[in-house]
Amino acid sequence: xxxxxxMSAVVAMLCGTPLLAQQGAPNVFLxxxxxxxxxxxxxxxxxxxxxxxxxxxxxxxxxALKSEPVSVLQKSEIPPSGDKHDYMxxxxxxxxxxxxxxxxxxxxRDGERNPEYETLGDRKHLGKMIADVQTLALAYFxxxxxxxxxxxxxxxxxxxxxxxxxxxxxLNFAQAIKGQNNxxxxxxxxxxxxxxVIDAIQLLQGSQHWxxxxxxxxxGWFSAYLKWLQESPNGxxxxxxxxxxxxxxxxxxxxxxxxxxxxxxxxDIAQGAQKKRIQLQILADGSQPLELDRTKSWGYSMxxxxxxxNLALLGDRVxxxxxxxxxxxxxxxxxxxxxxxxxxxxxxxxxTKQIVPMERTQxxxxxxxxxxxxxxxxxxxxxxxxxxxxxxxxxxxxxxPRGISK
Numbered sequence: 288x289x290x291x292x293x294m295s296a297v298v299a300m301l302c303g304t305p306l307l308a309q310q311g312a313p314n315v316f317l318x319x320x321x322x323x324x325x326x327x328x329x330x331x332x333x334x335x336x337x338x339x340x341x342x343x344x345x346x347x348x349x350x351a352l353k354s355e356p357v358s359v360l361q362k363s364e365i366p367p368s369g370d371k372h373d374y375m376x377x378x379x380x381x382x383x384x385x386x387x388x389x390x391x392x393x394x395x396r397d398g399e400r401n402p403e404y405e406t407l408g409d410r411k412h413l414g415k416m417i418a419d420v421q422t423l424a425l426a427y428f429x430x431x432x433x434x435x436x437x438x439x440x441x442x443x444x445x446x447x448x449x450x451x452x453x454x455x456x457x458l459n460f461a462q463a464i465k466g467q468n469n470x471x472x473x474x475x476x477x478x479x480x481x482x483x484v485i486d487a488i489q490l491l492q493g494s495q496h497w498x499x500x501x502x503x504x505x506x507g508w509f510s511a512y513l514k515w516l517q518e519s520p521n522g523x524x525x526x527x528x529x530x531x532x533x534x535x536x537x538x539x540x541x542x543x544x545x546x547x548x549x550x551x552x553x554x555d556i557a558q559g560a561q562k563k564r565i566q567l568q569i570l571a572d573g574s575q576p577l578e579l580d581r582t583k584s585w586g587y588s589m590x591x592x593x594x595x596x597n598l599a600l601l602g603d604r605v606x607x608x609x610x611x612x613x614x615x616x617x618x619x620x621x622x623x624x625x626x627x628x629x630x631x632x633x634x635x636x637x638x639t640k641q642i643v644p645m646e647r648t649q650x651x652x653x654x655x656x657x658x659x660x661x662x663x664x665x666x667x668x669x670x671x672x673x674x675x676x677x678x679x680x681x682x683x684x685x686x687x688p689r690g691i692s693k
Contacts, residue, residue: 313428315486316545317600318686323490326685327429339676340684341429348426351419352438356445357412358452364408366460367469372453375460375470376408376477377401383465392466398582398642409454410477416446417480424487425685427494436494439487440501448504456512459521472524472532475516479535482542482597485509489546506547513543513552530577531587534564534594541601550605557602561612564595571616573626584639588627589649595620596653599660610660624657624666632672648673652683659688 312320329335359374366373379400383390405411423439426432445452461474488505491497516522516539525536537556544552568575568591578587599609599620613619629635631650651673658666667690678684 313489313492315489316542316604317482317597318486318490319688322687322689323425323428323685325689327431330429330431336689337684339680340682343680344422344682344685345426345430347422348435351422352434354415354419356442356452357415358445358449359409359412359454360452361412362407362409368459370455372455373460374409374413374454374458374477376410376462376474377403378462378464378471378474379404381464387466390465393464413477414480416442417484420487421483424490425682428490429685433495436491437496439491440494440496443484443488443505444501447508448501453508456508457515457519459519461521470521472521473528475521475525475539476532476535479539482538485542485546509543510547513540513547513549516540516543517552529567531591531594534560534568534591534598537564538594538597538601541598545601545604553601554605554607557598557605557607557609560595560598560602560609564598565609565612565619566614568595569618569620569623571614571618571622573618573622573624575623579639582640582642585630585637585641585645586643586649588623589646589653592620592623592627592650592653595623596656600656621657621661624653628654628666628669632669648675648678651678652687655683655687655689659690 312324315323326337326341329337330341332338360371362371362375364375365371366375378393380395380397381393382396382399382401384392384394420439420442423435423442427435427439447453458470458475458478460470461477463470463474516536517526522536525532526540527533528536537560541553541556544550544556568577570576575588575591578584578591581587595609602609610620613622627650630637631647631654633647637645651670654666654670654673657663658670
């Protein structure tokens with residue numbers, strides 16, 4: 288019997304036939320397996336805690352079915368390499384200098400997004416690819432409808448594998464500043480959403496459209512990209528960033544490493560995050576000074592806290608507990624949550640610079656995780672205070688923990 292299984296796997300690899308169907312909980316890294324399994328169990332039922340979120344997800348998935356695949360070839364610009372397969376984007380907070388001919392070199396206006404960030408280069412198409420693949424993969428896993436998986440796999444093949452359209456596995460030209468450089472390590476955050484692509488891939492494993500050939504090809508692409516992240520000048524530069532950029536870089540590297548079975552890399556990232564991220568970024572009172580210094584201090588405090596909690600989830604997979612790690616003076620992820628909580632609840636007034644409206648509900652997903660990880664009813668009560676009909680429709684209800692562990 289064992290020999291037959293091995294031979295079947297070989298035939299699948301050679302012929303591009305489907306892999307063995309996925310059984311039980313998916314091997315996801317940031318999605319909570321028990322929650323998405325419960326959502327799948329409730330699919331098709333007329334009521335229940337997941338109905339609002341499922342209705343919206345399936346509406347989005349039906350729209351994604353009608354969407355054409357996107358690729359890096361759709362940009363009008365040509366990267367400095369001369370190869371349109373190279374990803375490129377422009378820096379979001381850099382604008383033409385009105386005092387200079389042609390506006391170059393551009394000047395920084397922190398927190399004010401230049402529309403060119405979405406209209407020039409590949410940023411918009413990358414975002415659409417990530418959003419569509421995540422939506423379709425979730426819809427497939429929960430509903431079992433192969434049309435969603437087929438569309439998601441087709442988009443992944445176009446972006447990562449198709450010889451005529453694929454993205455080269457690098458971000459050499461991401462977030463360029465006109466008149467100053469052709470790309471920066473900071474631009475690696477453009478692909479922060481690859482963490483969601485990884486989980487989407489894991490959800491697609493049981494589909495008849497996820498073949499051994501596709502599996503091998505996608506893993507090959509991410510292996511090359513992981514090597515670039517670790518060894519390129521831009522990758523090393525982003526790894527050295529002290530603020531949210533460094534945290535987001537760690538999440539990318541660790542999630543890709545886990546997907547590729549490189550637990551050693553993920554473990555090194557998680558262990559290093561104790562001092563390199565948590566100890567450096569969070570003060571004893573729980574504040575994050577590197578984020579408070581920004582013009583959107585609430586938003587960036589949320590962004591970094593999200594990255595740190597994602598790192599903690601990834602750390603769980605390699606037996607590194609970042610949830611309870613604390614420096615000698617008590618600084619840690621929980622302190623950061625407790626610092627921000629009264630502002631999220633409106634009990635304190637946020638007085639640090641925030642040039643756009645403050646979105647208190649940004650903290651909702653982190654509180655959902657905190658309620659389970661710390662077994663503290665305060666966080667569950669805070670979720671109950673922040674919850675709204677809109678939040679009940681969000682993906683949070685399909686992918687994050689629901690209750691408090693006993």
